[in-house]
Each structure stands twice: as structure tokens, then as C-alpha cells.
Amino acid sequence: MRLLLVGGTTLTANVDGISAAGATRDAMFHTPSADLELLEYGDVALAPAVPISPSGCPTPAVVTRAVRELVGFDVSCIDAGLARETAAPTVDLGTEPGADVRENEPVANAPALFESTRAFGRSLSDDELLIGETIPGGTTTAMAVLRALGERAAVSSSLAENPLALKREVVEEGLSSSGLDPGDAVDAPVEAVRRVGDPVLAAVAGLIVGADAAGIEVTLGGGTQLAAAAALARHAGVDAPLTLATTSFVADDESAGIERLASDLDLALHVTDPGFDGRPHPAMAAYAAGEAKEGVGMGGALLLADRRDVSMSRVRERLVTVYDRVTERAPRP
DSSP states (O other), rough: OEEEEEEOOOOGGTTTTTOOSSSSSHHHHHHHHHHHHHHHSSSOOOSOOOBBBSSSSOOOHHHHHHHHHHHHEEOOOOOOOOOOOOOEEEEOOOOOOBBOTOOOOOTHHHHHHHHHHHHHHHOOOOOEEEEEEOTTTHHHHHHHHHHHHHHHOOOOOSSOOHHHHHHHHHHHHHHHHHHHHHHTTOOHHHHHHHOOOOOHHHHHHHHHHHHHHTTTTEEEEEEEEHHHHHHHHHHHTTTTTTEEEHHHHEEEHHTOOOHHHHHHHHHEEEEOOOOOTTTSHHHHHHHTTSSSSSOOTTHHHHHHHHHTTHHHHHHHHHHHHHHHHHGOOOOOO
């Protein structure tokens, strides 16, 4: 199985308190570019440091990279509006970062972006694909898209305490500025992304539609953001089986409601517990406390480890190795 990792940016991440995907606001805009480098090379290159939350929790990319070092899966990175340059080789879609969801058209080129990734997905010859994402602020745009589609608008968070009230306020402002009521974009997924989404959602939805047309089995490695992308694909006419592979951290987040959302969208839900609870390691303790519950294909990578009979104890051991290697240059909160 090959992982397609889609990285991009939404200026919605500028809203104070809405994301923990970076130690500072400026660092947050380096996060997707750094995540691609971490997954490709095992460390950052052009990015100034490993993405780390204000409390010190590292990006989920360290978990996905740990699994990659054990399993050896292929990775293709897709640039869907990176705000900062990356040293990782990418499929460049020629798109810009998404605007703040509170603007009336945050992804003006959503139709072209969707079509380019649909064509790319249809051109692939893989039997099975794993798709992941990295975009700070993406759970808020996912909530907005789910609202526009008339779906259950429950999402998780990179923060231990999900700032749902803030997200709902931002989403309602976005819907209002775009002239949308909940459900107005039923069966119009590209319009939903154009008016209240982000470029990563457009790209992932296009990949799903294209891969489906090519007869490729698709697993989405992530949480509620990938569920929102699946909702877009469903509204675009995809009725093939889709799997959502996520972590126990998302599944245990009652505010995310991932089981109900997956059921609504007819997604086969696969949850993996990496056994981080009670471990004294700082990264494992932070994940177990509810920070960085998903992202960068972590749930999908853990599923791959399970499929290849790689024990979670080996994943934890390799995580420590990767963490020690990459945090030598990590910023301190």
C-alpha cells in the first residue's frame, strides 16, 4: 500500500486557540512542509524545526515515520497549497494556501483543484491507496464543509480540550459570509469546498473520486478531517467501500463522534490503540492526554503495522528512536 500525503494551509489556523499544530503562529505555517520532510527523510530539512505544540507535543508525523521505518511503505507527497517551501519531493498542484473560512470564497480554485487530483487519482495503477493529510486548522474547515453538506458536523481537535464553541462561531461566520445555510451544498461538494473549505479537502476528495474510477481500494488514514473528505466524495457520487483508519485517541474523543460520523457516511471504521497510556515518554504521554490525536496518516500507518504483524511495542520503541533523533532541533515551548 502507498501513502498519499496531502499537505496544505488554511489561514483559518490564524484564529487564536483553534489549533495546536505548531509552537507559535509562524511555526504553524511550517508544519505541513516539515511533516512531508519528516515522513520522507526522517527529519526536517528546509523546515526550521520539527512541528511541536505549545505544550511540547510533537507532530503525529513522528509516529507515521516510525511505522514507515518498520514497515517500509511507499510515500507520495502532494502540495495542495503549502505556505512554506518543502525539501520533500511533491506533486505540485499549483495552488495557493486557502483563505480564512470566514471569507466568502476561501478556495476560489476548488473546481480546478478537484479536477486535477481526480485525474491524478484515476491515473494511478495501485491496487490500494492510503490517503493522509496535514493542515493546521483543518478540523474547523472540515466542520464547515460538513455543515454545508448537511452532514453531522462533529470534529476532533489537535488540542486536548476541543474548542468546539470557537469552531462553531467561526463556522457560522463562514457560512454567513458565503451565503450558505446548512445543507445548501448537498450533492455540490466542490461548491462546499470553494465557499467554506480548504485546499486539502478539495485535493483529497478529488483523489478519492479518481481512485474510485480506477477501481483502487481506498483507506483514509486520519480522523474527522478525512471523514469530511469522504463526505465530499459521497456527495460526488462515490458509493464504493471506503475505510477510515484512525487512532484510539480520536475514537475516545466524545466531542468528535467519529463512530456516528463514519456510520452516517458508510465508512468501515478501523481503530488502533498504540498503547501509549501510562508510558513515561513525553510524546506518548502527550498523545495519550489527547493532544495531536491524529494527522499525517497516523491511524493508517498503525493499521499497516497491524496488517504486517508489527507489534505496537515495536512501534513504541521505534517512536522513541525517531523522537530522540528529530527533537534535537525542536523548539521548546
